Amino acid sequence: MILRGVGRRYGLRGPWVLRGLDLDLPTHTLVRIEGANGVGKSTLLRMLAGIDAPTEGHVTGRPRTAYVPERFPVALPFTAVGYLVHMGRVHGLPAAEAADRAQEWLARFGAAGYARTPLAELSKGTSQKVAVAQALLAEPGLLVLDEAWTGLDTAARDALDRAVAERVADGATVVFVDHDPRRLAGSPSRTHRLEGRTLHAVAPAADHGPRVRIEATGPASAALPPGLPGTPTVERNTPDPAAVRLTTTAAHSDALLHALVTARPPWHVTGLSQLPAPVPVPCSRHDGTAVGVEPRPTPTTGPAEAATPEATPGADPEAAVVAPRPARPSGPQPRATAALTRYRTALLARSQRWLAPLLLYAAVLGVGVRAGQPLLDSLGYAAAAVVPLAAWLVRLCVTQEPPAARNVVAAAVGPSSGHRASLLAGLGCALALGGAGTGIVLLISEPVSTDRTAAVPLLPAALAGLLATLCCALTGAAAGALCARPVLHRHGWSLAATVAGALLVLVTDGSPAKAAVTDLVSGSLTGRVRIPLLPLAGAAVVAVAVGVLTSRLAALRE
Template sequence: MILRGVGRRYGLRGPWVLRGLDLELPARALVRIEGPNGIGKSTLLRLLAGIDAPTEGSLTDRPRTAYVPERFPAALPFTAAGYLVHMGRVHGLPTAEAAVRAQEWLARFGASGHARTPLAELSKGTSQKVAVAQSLLAEPDLLVLDEAWTGLDTAARDELDRAVAERVADGATVVFVDHDPKRLAGAADLAYRLEDRTLTPAADTPGDTGPHVRIEATGRPSAALPPGLPGAPVVERDAGNPAAVRLTTTAAHSDTVLHALLTARPPWHVTGLSQLPVPVPAPVPAAADGAAAGPMPRPAPGAVPADTAAPVPERPGPAGAVAPVRETGSRTARAVRPPVGVTTALIRYQAATLARSQRWLAPLLLYAAVLGVGVRAGQPLLDSLGYAAAALLPAAAWLVRLCVTQEPLAARTVTAAAVGPSRAHCASLLTGLGCALALGAAGAGIVLLISEPVSTDHTVAVPLLPAALAGLLAAGCSALLGTAVGALCARPVLHRHGWSLAATVLGALLALVTDGSPAKAAVTGLVSGSLTGTVRVPLLPLAGALAVGVAVAALTSRIAALRE
């Protein structure tokens, strides 16, 4: 992932937060971002995660990404496991695989007992565990952590340390910000300090604090250790037993070091593990080949172990403890499965959020009330179809506005990091449009059942099937225009709730009465055709409404990346 001359403003014309950033993030690297509060660290992480687009410069080669915000909202209408399954599908996992991984990560963070608990009932710490779990279950290639340890208990923090080390060992890039200067101290491959809107290299804090683990292993006499051991462990060899080696590393890197030893060719046999709770003074180490003394060189970011196709060690136990590791000979890597349709998964997630929140009830009741007042049994069919199509437009704008704004901002950033803000916004619009189309079809169906297929003066019979087609297409015009109105009158175009609501009402009214509006043309065609009993299928208005809807969706999706 490469940044060239990247800058970011507050808003579209506000002051610069970042300017002229050049940064290259290699694979298999842990990157720490430092700097005082309010300097723009979160803005930089949002750029790296793809939540925001740079105001200037370019950002290329972004891999599959997951993001953890500092504070994760609990105002989502799902259980913890239900939300994780939805996010797993959004990341491209099949439903069954997403469910299994959701349970695995909840168990690892000590939250399996809350799998069926609604998010709104979770404590701040448990909500943060869910936020961290959603970022890890899809095994992203880029993991961006913005104060992700905040709110976690000690055991969960240690588990996140281990999870970070695992992602780096598997070849991912992890970028993190944390207020604790001791967080993953000494483990970072790269460290940068953000000051005066620019990045400068920062020396990483030596990793001499926190618990350490001592690993004792034996192999062939004078056998070389695997190259690129994570965490740069201190290596000691026993002069009396050249087949034995002792490595001292941080607890966060212990699992990946064990993994590398057990999967080497030939493998090493682990004979002992012990935890060292206090910093260990670095002994005079022996080189990996038992010759010259000196510390193991730190692997360069992007270095690949000698063999990565090997068994994964068992998960660590409680905080600081290291569980025994199984030697199984060879590893079958977790298969990479073809992703499910991401847009489909996003629409399912948005639709489930809307359905569970019951916010759809208000526009539904509004539409039903308008139909109840204006449509009566025995009235001319085309008149009633035109009335139903006109009533649909404000209901569609309301539904789209709900879909665009229903996610709390922090949850929206998580979704945007997974798929990009433009696609996330488009999925919201498609969900609202789909709900509006379903509502319009239901309204047209009711009108067809209770209305008389005759002209306004009841003298000319109206063909039922062409009339039904014309009514459905007119409803489609209103749904598309309502989608455009809802998109233009909500986030990211208008952020203030009061202005947004007033603009939605005004926009829906103008779309119905303005000359040249596709919705007005479609409704007028039905009403005027009722006078003579002639059915006018609104193909041209439908094409115009489709063009307007696509243009507005493209425009607002672009704005979503710039000022979400």
């Protein structure tokens, strides 16, 4: 992943927060970002994760990404495992695999007993464990941690340290910010300090802590895996060219063992011992490489050999049993898009915020639709009621998620895809309710003209009513999308604009919704059914255009 000339403003025209950032993030890399409070560390992490787009410059090569915020919201109407399964499916995992990994990671962080507990009932520490688990269960290529250790107990912090080492050993890039300078001390491959709106590389300090010596044997002529954690000192055994002795810091030992036993072909660990801390020696090299470190050889290519890693006395048992899984493609996949829409719909359904628009829609139908009334008049009235319903539901779906949870989704699939899923969820709910209302009208209305002198064909009338409902739902959804974030962020303005927008859609000449309703009502005067194909086409164009516009804006203004 590469950043070139990246900058970010406060808002569209505000002052610069960051500017002129150049950063290369290769695989097998752990990067620490330092800086004083308020200098833009979280803003940088959000750009790295793809939550915010840079105001200038460009980011290329972003792999599949997961993000852990500092404070994870508990205002989500799911159980811990239910939320993790949704997030696993958003990342593209099948449902069964997502459930298995959710249970696995909850157990690793000591939260297995809370799997069926609603998120709203969890403590801050346990909810943070859920936040970390959602990022790790999909094995991302880029893991971004913004004060992720905050609120975790000692055991969970150690588990997160091991998980970070595993991700780096498996080839991922991990970027983190933490207020504790001791966090992963000695482990980062690189450290950068944020000052004066830009990044400055920090020369790594020599690590004079305890050392661990690992003796391992690999297949004849096999090269060591590339990018070994901790840049270990390498010594070859001349009588046995397949044997190697690696010396690294204690902080890197678990990750190094994991990299050796999971390599293809694997290396068999034959010895493990702890060495005393070395005497401090000044290092004259700016890249921080220890004197005497043998350059890592380029790995030879060849067929991978299937082998089971051997258990090693003193090695981390979790590191020895975790096998790398096949890499998944980056970016939102069709399965993930459908899963995200289901997640947004479930979020709306479980929050019960749908109840108010449903009661309003039912009240409007109850007042305006009576048994025995002319069919086309009632269908037009019911279709018109779908406009405010769709606008309200879309607004709810776009704004219902807490910002931290929305950022987690945006890192997984991108803010544009996340916004589109909200629009689809709101539109789908509006169509379901509007279709049910149209069905009720068809059952109780009389298929006659307004003056009851002409019969109205039932099947064409049903088709016209359903298409008019679809037309009104699309137009209302477009109005709701334009009256919510990212166009309008303030709640009061957004609510007032939604009401005004729904009314304008119904009364403005040229509106597809008004045209569809007018076709039904005017057709009722003569008993002639008009299929609103042209208004439907116009509504589809408007809805698609608004969806593209607001989705693009979501990537710029989140």
